Amino acid sequence: MTATMPEQRFLPRESLQTLFDVLAERGYRTIGPVVLDKAIQYVELSDASALPTGWTDDQQPGHYRLTQVESPRCFAWANGPQAFKPYLNRSREVLWESRRDSEGNLEFVLPTPTDKPLAVIGARACDLAALALQDRHFLDQARDPGYAARRASLFSVAVHCTHPATTCFCVSTGDGPRATSGFDIALSELDDGYLVETSSDTGRALAAALPLQPADDEHNRAAAAEIDAVAQRQCRQLPSDDLRQTLFSRLDHPRWEDVAARCLSCGNCTSVCPTCFCHSERDQVELGGARSQHLREWDSCFSEGHGHLHGFQVRPETRHRYRQWLTHKLDSWHDQYGRSGCVGCGRCITWCPVGIDLTAEAHAICDDAIEPEDSA
Amino acid sequence: MSPNLPRQAEVVDRTEESPSTFTLHLRLTDGAPYRFDPGQFNMLYLHGAGEVAISIVAGDAQAGVLTHTIRALGRVTKGLQQLGVGEHIGLRGPFGQGWPMQQAQGRDLVIVTGGLGCAPAVSIVHHVLDQRTRYGRLSILQGVKHTDDLIWREQYAAWAQLPNTQVLLAADVAAPGWRGHVGQVTALFDQLELDAPRSSAMLCGPEPMMQAAAEQLHARGLTADAIFLSMERNMQCAIGHCGHCQIGPDFVCRDGPVFPWPRLRPLLGVRGF
Numbered sequence: 301m302t303a304t305m306p307e308q309r310f311l312p313r314e315s316l317q318t319l320f321d322v323l324a325e326r327g328y329r330t331i332g333p334v335v336l337d338k339a340i341q342y343v344e345l346s347d348a349s350a351l352p353t354g355w356t357d358d359q360q361p362g363h364y365r366l367t368q369v370e371s372p373r374c375f376a377w378a379n380g381p382q383a384f385k386p387y388l389n390r391s392r393e394v395l396w397e398s399r400r401d402s403e404g405n406l407e408f409v410l411p412t413p414t415d416k417p418l419a420v421i422g423a424r425a426c427d428l429a430a431l432a433l434q435d436r437h438f439l440d441q442a443r444d445p446g447y448a449a450r451r452a453s454l455f456s457v458a459v460h461c462t463h464p465a466t467t468c469f470c471v472s473t474g475d476g477p478r479a480t481s482g483f484d485i486a487l488s489e490l491d492d493g494y495l496v497e498t499s500s501d502t503g504r505a506l507a508a509a510l511p512l513q514p515a516d517d518e519h520n521r522a523a524a525a526e527i528d529a530v531a532q533r534q535c536r537q538l539p540s541d542d543l544r545q546t547l548f549s550r551l552d553h554p555r556w557e558d559v560a561a562r563c564l565s566c567g568n569c570t571s572v573c574p575t576c577f578c579h580s581e582r583d584q585v586e587l588g589g590a591r592s593q594h595l596r597e598w599d600s601c602f603s604e605g606h607g608h609l610h611g612f613q614v615r616p617e618t619r620h621r622y623r624q625w626l627t628h629k630l631d632s633w634h635d636q637y638g639r640s641g642c643v644g645c646g647r648c649i650t651w652c653p654v655g656i657d658l659t660a661e662a663h664a665i666c667d668d669a670i671e672p673e674d675s676a
Numbered sequence: 677m678s679p680n681l682p683r684q685a686e687v688v689d690r691t692e693e694s695p696s697t698f699t700l701h702l703r704l705t706d707g708a709p710y711r712f713d714p715g716q717f718n719m720l721y722l723h724g725a726g727e728v729a730i731s732i733v734a735g736d737a738q739a740g741v742l743t744h745t746i747r748a749l750g751r752v753t754k755g756l757q758q759l760g761v762g763e764h765i766g767l768r769g770p771f772g773q774g775w776p777m778q779q780a781q782g783r784d785l786v787i788v789t790g791g792l793g794c795a796p797a798v799s800i801v802h803h804v805l806d807q808r809t810r811y812g813r814l815s816i817l818q819g820v821k822h823t824d825d826l827i828w829r830e831q832y833a834a835w836a837q838l839p840n841t842q843v844l845l846a847a848d849v850a851a852p853g854w855r856g857h858v859g860q861v862t863a864l865f866d867q868l869e870l871d872a873p874r875s876s877a878m879l880c881g882p883e884p885m886m887q888a889a890a891e892q893l894h895a896r897g898l899t900a901d902a903i904f905l906s907m908e909r910n911m912q913c914a915i916g917h918c919g920h921c922q923i924g925p926d927f928v929c930r931d932g933p934v935f936p937w938p939r940l941r942p943l944l945g946v947r948g949f
Contacts, residue, residue: 395680396680396681396682398682398721398723398724398766400723400764404762404763404764405684405764406682406684406723406764406765406766407684408681408682408683408684408766410678410680410681437917438917441915441916441930442679442680442915442916442917442930444680444917445678445680548924548942551946577917577919578918578919578920579912579913579917579918579919580912580918580920581726581727581912581913581918582726583724583725583726585723585724589724592723592724594721594726594727596913596918599918599919599920601919605910606910606919606920607910607920608910609908609909609910610749610750611749614909614910614948614949615948617948619948620947620948621948623948624948624949628922632922632924632925635924635925636925636927
């Protein structure tokens, strides 16, 4: 990771506000991390002083706590429950509206996009990798107009991760800790400021408006060393074998029953997962009945309704649902999107109320040398 | 036409097929052209209630009329049942991959259906009868739980009179006067006049029935890749976005609902997929 560093310049810490100001001048609505409800969350903000300065986190399976330390740094933490996915793939969105006139004629209307362009400050490598997957899902074969409009205007300021949680395993999925694509500007945070690199024309144009200074060798060395150290600190990993062959050949492995006995089927893992895209659709009708909005809302493969057909429940039991989630995420995604659906952010481990660790489950199922019986 | 937005359709006629099953004949009011392949489906939208995925039974391009046979089971379909001629609904579609009618040209067709209506299979028959000379022998095997569930009796009787066409019916439970087979539809294979190497099979119905039929037809000499299945899953978006209908590498709404059997075979019958 240290070998070739893109050319970087230095933004002194006291000038970080300029980044917010320049984005605002250019018409962006800026979102970034703050401490809210005892967690790092991404909200709209215009002031660098709102960033979580001095906050760091302790994450373990089923455990998340923030603590304050003596530090000038604003990005010394691993991701909280959500980053910016809900700003692009909204948890609730109007897909279209049906309008009925007094004669009973129907008119169907797409919502008019009214959003300002969106800028995100503090995008992590794992979430940028997840963004690329959401792009493939919502843009490649059938284009989702709402997502497409928001995505086209997105300006992303990545911050390379230097503080992984114990639940993180982005090194094992190949998605972090250094952001390598999908950003306009990337920052490496140091005590006295930020190394700034750009990777798009929009990013370069914006960086030109920042009071950047030449970066010295010491800055470059320190930043690279911090990112490299992350790789050493991550202790979790997914099995390195091609899980595609393994998971589907072990559909009757006893571990599925074992994990089902612990899993509450609550869907927290899918809610915090930055690549999960399932949603349900329903109508919300105005009281008078003339207008009805056709809505999309996040759904989970752990929900009762997900596999529902009339007279038939595709996944009646928790073991079916957990197996559906894991085989889709780690296996079928390869066929559908050309890679695994896991970016190693570790959120599903932290936010699982009973602390189920998908890396442990995957190892238990895949590392087992015993040939399982044929599935039927 | 955006796959994301419904078009308005008017109910131009409706047929009561049984107390719970009805057929809507719809005309798109925008006059824009509409073409579909047998086996594809539409999303029908009832104002204020929601959408439901319904297979297209038939379409008359000249009259611009599309036919959907629907069983009133849930909130939306029960609402659709109440519609009268002249009322309006929304329609998105067509969606998905239909039956391989092109690939099956010149071959004998074995259609095996189970359950009520089985509209996707009936769409094949309509297509074949429209272009009769392009296909060989047509065999239609329909199974139902109870003989009272059999709709389109006159239609089956009429098809049975056509040259080069065989119609075989089976019911698990038979009312008095039933002249078809009593038992499962797969038991009809013994009566099937089958030239296996030149036959393609198209199956539609409950999965255990399709699985059994596919295995038995394969054992009788049909190649695995000449057997096709129409799958049913929870479909809400119809464009591969909502995730409910995923089976292994596929979304049924986009990559199906019709699949070659070998594509589905590894997960067919595995509970949970």
